[in-house]
Amino acid sequence: MGMTGAEKMRSINEYAFDLLTLGVLWQTYMSQAKAIVPWRGRLLRRLVRARMESERLKPAADRIRARFGADWLAAGDPFPAPAGLPTLKDMDRLLLWLAASGEFVQEAERLSLCRQYLERQPLHTVRSLLQTALTEADWFKSQAAEALGSYTPGVDAYRQQKSSGDQRREDALLRDRHQVEYHLNLFGAELMNRAYRSDYSGTAAKAVLLPVCLKARSGADCAANRAGDPHRCLQCSKECRVSQAVSLGEQEGFEVIMISHESDAFSRSLIDRLIRENTGIVGVACALNLVSGGLRAKAMGIPAQCVILDYCGCGQHWDDGGGFPTDLNLSKLKKIVNQEI
């Protein structure tokens, strides 16, 4: 892709990860991708763009996606047996489905660049690369289950116990992601931390982006909310992990910014300030957001590292009981911020 002039050349590991991502998503979703009616896919893709570009349109876009998205995206069985040789036409269907789902916006953009690269290659090279992606995905699935399965034992049970009401949720697909996708994110996060390390280390200042699900208190019980500045912790509780991260930041010289949604983390005003101040970021996120967050930071020109939350717990997506505070390994955070690794 770097060779096509579409972007500045990335490392071989990043391109290998693109290929692995293609293979894993192909193995996981191709059956649904082949079953989607193209105009429905294009409409959903447009709604995904609308919700990303306009806060005003987001509620309406999400209502329509919740009403139709699950049915339109979910025909077909996951993990189908690969049938015949993979083709670029199949890849186009997959890319449409990924973009329409709203779950894979960054991945779909990366894979669109792969698509551009492949269309300039002879047919035998295209087939060989697509076949390699599928073979690598098979290999990764079994190896990762062995190496990382002990960190994700609850995924299948969580997917099974979800209420049938999920089918009308905007985030139904997020809650139904497969174990191999968690593993892909864990692996990708480590790979991207290594790939982005030297750019990050070269920045003059550091900022840590913490999700609000780490807060010990919610609503008006959190002083930051009461003060009307939900991005800046006022340390009203010593037990709160955000407050502890702020204290660590004072010792180690990094800023802490609370993020209530991905769109906060990548708001133009925040990104422009961080770039202007030559700041590298450490994003803290749950497993399924690690790769997309890293890809988005890279695309926006922000040198980034990431740290995974110990578990998911927000009421917005994961816990039907209203949510509970999540947690973070502060010594791991310190090591990543200071690159003591």
Ligand code: SF4
């Ligand atoms: S310590 Fe900070 S983030 Fe935690 S509840 Fe208080 S103001 Fe909110």
